[in-house]
Amino acid sequence: MKKILALVTAVILTAGTFVGCSSGNKKTEESKNLNxxxxxxxxxxxxxxxxxxxxxxxxxxxxxxxxxxxxxxxxxxxxxxxxxxxxxxxxxxxxxxxxxxxxxxxxxxxxxxxxxxxxxxxxxxxxxxGGQRIVVKKGNNTIKDVKDLKGKVIGCQLGSTGEMSASKIEGIKELKKYDGVTEAFNDLSVGRIDAVIADGQVGGYYLKKRGGDLILLDAKLTDExxxxxxxxxxxxxxxxxxxxxxxxxxxxxxxxxxxxxxxxxxxx
CATH class of the missing domain: 3.40.190.10 (Periplasmic binding protein-like II)
Structure with missing residues (x-):
């Protein structure tokens, strides 16, 4: 009697497994067919x-x-x-x-x-x-346009179009790449770099929040x-x-x- 009950239980469990698998496979197939x-x-x-x-x-x-x-x-x-x-x-x-x-x-x-x-x-x-602009520290009168970046240390966000624009500037001393543009602005503020290339809207907003220690130049490198x-x-x-x-x-x-x-x- 125990053997018969065990056999019946095994059959029921196996059938349930097949039903569950079948239902899961059906849902997977339905998902595959959806755009x-x-x-x-x-x-x-x-x-x-x-x-x-x-x-x-x-x-x-x-x-x-x-x-x-x-x-x-x-x-x-x-x-x-x-x-x-x-x-x-x-x-x-x-x-x-x-x-x-x-x-x-x-x-x-x-x-x-x-x-x-x-x-x-x-x-x-x-x-x-959007478009890439130049950000400098307030009081820095040596940089007014792209041509003034020659011999300077420039910051940008890694993998951004700011990096693409900055890499095309001729004669810069060094291009420092940051995971986040806010890190670049912080380094600019303490004098570790001379300028940052960043999207104008991003730069304008961030500079207002900082209290005026950085300025956004009018010169525009790109329209994006x-x-x-x-x-x-x-x-x-x-x-x-x-x-x-x-x-x-x-x-x-x-x-x-x-x-x-x-x-x-x-x-x-």
Whole structure:
């Protein structure tokens, strides 16, 4: 009798295992058949990757909360798609690799659209136009333009378009590369470097917060359209977010975010 009961129990457990595996495999197959937009809507979550050292676009406030223009923009995009937005921070130098390995659905982190990056990923339409500027210490009258950087020690953020622009400047003494642009500003403030190459909007915001020890020069090195990065196969998600960006601009939401973070409407 015990042997019969044991045999019946084993059969039931085995059958249950097969049913469980079958159900799990079915869900996996269903997920595989969904395109990027369908998958995000089914899960109810859109994940965005960013590097949190780029004020006013994405940074930590005094309470260590993640804030900034891109954070607010991500939330507005989530509302348009009808999903929650989850933020995942990442080292800037490895952010494209993390996107391609599916750590998150998109990069929303003030990423300039370049031909080199377009070889690896796709971009949304530009949602803002940035550009590299020169930051110097207040009272330094020896640097007024790009040509004055000859023989100087320059700082920039590693892996950024600021690094790309700085590396093209002829005759500089040394180019120091930092994980975060705030570290470069700190070194500039104490005299370890002579100037920083950074995005103008980022530089302008950060300098206001510092109390006036650094200044942003008028000279502009580049004009850089900024977009949201996607895996090349995620066409449907990219198109849906392009549509959301159009609507947010038409409704005036982007202008409101610009006023909030930059103190002006850059969309006029």
């Amino acid at each position: 990027s937009l369908e998958r995000v809507k089914k899960d109810g979550v859109l994940t965005m990757g960013l590097n949190d050292t780029y004020p006013p676009m994405e940074f930590r406030d005094e309470n260590h909360n993640l804030v900034g223009f891109d954070i607010d923009l991500g939330q507005e995009i989530g509302k348009k798609l009808g999903v929650k937005v989850e933020v995942k921070t990442n080292d800037w130098k490895g952010i494209i690799l993390s996107l391609k390995s599916k750590k998150f659905d998109m990069i929303l982190s003030t990423m300039s659209i370049t031909d080199k990056r377009k070889e690896e990923i796709d971009f949304s339409k530009p949602y803002i136009v 359209p900024v977009g949201i990065g996607f895996r090349k196969e995620d066409k449907e998600l990219r198109e849906a977010i392009d549509k959301a960006l159009d609507e947010l601009k038409q409704e005036g939401t982007l202008s409101k975010l610009s006023q909030k973070w930059f103190g002006e409407d850059v969309y006029k």
